[in-house]
Amino acid sequence: MTKNIRIHLADDHQIIIHGIQTLLNTVPNFQVVGFSLNGTTVYEDVINNRADVLVLDISMPEKDGIEVVKEFAAKGFPCRVIILSSYDDLKLIKEIMDMGVTGYLTKQCAGDSIIEAVQAVAKGEEYFCETIREKIFSHATKNNPKLNTYKPNVNPLLTEREIEIIILIALEYSGKEISEQLFISTNTVETHRKNIMKKLKAKNTIGIVKYAMNNHLVIS
Template identity: 55%
Template sequence: MTEKIRLFLADDHQILIDGLVAVLKTNKLFEVVGYSLSGENLVDEVADKNIDVLIMDINMPGKDGIEVLKEFNSKGFSCNVIVFSSFDDIKLIKEVLQLGAKGYLTKQSAGENIIEAITTVYNGEEYYSKSVREKIFLSFTGKEKENDATNGQISPESITDRELEILKLISLEYSGKEISEALFISTNTVETHRKNLIKKLNVKTTVGLVKFALKHNLINQ
C-alpha cells in the first residue's frame, strides 16, 4: 500500500476546517493528522507530527501565516506549505513565496483545485490557482501597473465582490459588528478585509477608504 500524504490544516474558521477534512478524507492518498485554529505553536505542531503538506490561511490569531513562515525559516525547518487565502493581492503573494511557500490557493477556487494542489506540491513542484497565476504573470510582464489606477491606487475593478460589499457598508458608517451581522461573517473577518482594503488601495485610514469609494462612485453600485 502506498504511504499516505500526511496533511495538517490551519485556519481560524472551524466550519472551513470541517469542510476541508470532509473533502480530503474521501481521497485514499491523504491522511489529515491534525488541525489548528491559530498560528500559535503551529510550527512545533507540524514538526512533531512529521507533516508532508501544511495547508495554511494567512489571517490567523496568535501568529499570522507570514509570521509562521518566518518561524519556519528561522528554525531551519522545511515543510511543504500551501497558503490558503481569500486574498490574491500580488504583494502578499510575492511575500509568502519569497518566504518559502510552495503553493498559493484562493479559497474561492479550493473546491476544484485542492487535490491537485496537494499532490503537485508534495511531488516537489509549485502550484498556484488561476487568479494567482494571472497576478504573477502580470507582475513579471509589467502589465500589472498598467491595470492599476494612477496616483498609487488600484482600479475599482480589482476589488473583489466581498471587499466591495464591506467598502460600501464602511462608507455608510456601519460598525464592524453591524457589518458582520449584515454579511453573516465574523468581526475578525470584517477587520481583516478592512485592513486588506487599506493596504490594497494604498490609503492610510478608514476615512481614506470612504474617500476612495466616493471618488469612484462605488457606494451606489
C-alpha cells in the first residue's frame, strides 16, 4: 500500500493555494493537510499538521521564505521543503539549497512540475524545475570548449539529469565539483553515477567517459 504524502502549503494568496491544492488532489496518495498565509506561523503549522512536504512561497508577509528556511535549519527540518518563487537567481538558489531545501520551482513552471517535485522530495531526492535545472547546468559548463552544444539522440533510458552528470564526468569534474556546480548533494551525485553505470552497463567511470565521447556529448 502506498504511503500518503502529507503536504502543507504556504503562500499569502489563497487563490494560489487553491490552485496548487486542486492539482495535488488529483494524486491519490497526496493529502494537503493545511496552509499558512504568513511566514510567522509556518513552522508551528507544519509541526501541528505533521506534514511530510512543505511547498513554500519565498515572498511571504511578516517573515519571508528565506527567514522561514533559516528557522527550519536552526530548529531542525520537520519536513522536506520545496521553494516556490518568481526568482531564478542562481546565487539565491544555491544559498537556499545549502540551507537544506531540497526542491526549487519557479511559479511559471509550478503547474507542470509541482506533482513531480513533491514525489521526488518526499523520497529524499533534490528537485529543480526544468528551466532552473537547465540554467544551473548552463552556468556549470559556461565557456567550456569541450562541451558539444548539439544534443544528439542518446540512450532513451537516461534522464536529462543523468545526461548532464555524464557530460560533467567526461569534462573531468570530480564528484564534489559536480555536487557544487549542480547544487545537489554528493550522495545524489553518487546515486546518479551508479544508475548511469547500470543503464550503460559500464564497469567504471572510463565507460561513462567513452559513452560521452562516442555519442558526441563532449568534443574529444
